[in-house]
Amino acid sequence: MIILPKESHMTFQFCGLFEAPSAEWLHMSRELKEYELMLVTEGTLYIASEKESFAVSSGEYLLMPPAKRQYGTKPSFCRFYWFHFTHRNPENGISFPLTGNVTNFNRLLPLILSLQDADRTYHDPDLNDAIFRSLLLQLLSEQKLPLEEKKNRCDKLCEKIKNYIEWNYFSNVRVSDIADYFGYHEKYVSSLFHKQTGITLKKYLSDTKMKYACHALSTTDISVYQLSVNLGFSDSHNFSTAFKKTVGVSPSAYRSGNKTS
Numbered sequence: 001m002i003i004l005p006k007e008s009h010m011t012f013q014f015c016g017l018f019e020a021p022s023a024e025w026l027h028m029s030r031e032l033k034e035y036e037l038m039l040v041t042e043g044t045l046y047i048a049s050e051k052e053s054f055a056v057s058s059g060e061y062l063l064m065p066p067a068k069r070q071y072g073t074k075p076s077f078c079r080f081y082w083f084h085f086t087h088r089n090p091e092n093g094i095s096f097p098l099t100g101n102v103t104n105f106n107r108l109l110p111l112i113l114s115l116q117d118a119d120r121t122y123h124d125p126d127l128n129d130a131i132f133r134s135l136l137l138q139l140l141s142e143q144k145l146p147l148e149e150k151k152n153r154c155d156k157l158c159e160k161i162k163n164y165i166e167w168n169y170f171s172n173v174r175v176s177d178i179a180d181y182f183g184y185h186e187k188y189v190s191s192l193f194h195k196q197t198g199i200t201l202k203k204y205l206s207d208t209k210m211k212y213a214c215h216a217l218s219t220t221d222i223s224v225y226q227l228s229v230n231l232g233f234s235d236s237h238n239f240s241t242a243f244k245k246t247v248g249v250s251p252s253a254y255r256s257g258n259k260t261s
Helices: 105-121 125-143 147-168 175-182 186-197 201-219 224-230 236-247 251-258
Strands: 002-004 010-019 030-032 035-048 053-057 060-064 067-072 078-087 094-096 099-101
Touching: 010 105, 010 125, 035 105, 053 060, 078 125, 099 125, 105 125, 147 175, 147 186, 147 201, 175 186, 175 201, 186 201, 201 224, 201 236, 201 251, 224 236, 224 251, 236 251
Parallel strands: none
Antiparallel strands: 002 094, 010 078, 030 067, 035 053, 035 060, 035 067, 035 078, 060 099
């Protein structure tokens, strides 16, 4: 970790957004003369220095100190924001972990955009340093949550997602819609939900729709076509295919064997 000074002893240099051109991309080998902060929003970044290697996945960050050699260790597709800055490590200050999670990227994005805009428009080093320090402090605040509190927050988010799906299973809701609604990156939400529940978010969404479909087929006379429309499918064929894949039989066969009088 580094010690973030209580008074500013860091100088922002430049920043940007990088997206790998393909899954064969490998981070360049170079000397890193300053600190670099990388916030990964998609894929996994495989990177190392002469001391340590890292696999930084979507929803995570890496703060890398200056290194005689910074280089990629494995080809991959990834997308990340990067920030270069110089820093004098004081004896006293705030401990900042070199790796951690970005639990709510939407809280950081306004600061990132403000920093980029200020750097392009005003060219004021003091303003850039102040905004960048705010960005670091916001990122740091997410790391200081107790482990149990983080776990409870993850559990609560998963429950909110389940409730959202229960209320929206009849629409053409997608995983990206759920992520946008709760203000997180799609891959972060998918990974978190899978880790907490043991089932992928996409499958849970599909299973919820099919659970309702089974109930409707066995207790009502609704047509397969109308049911497919109610559940947000583009046509009855796609619905029937999804239903058979989940339940094991076609909607008509399920109704024949389970219709209640």
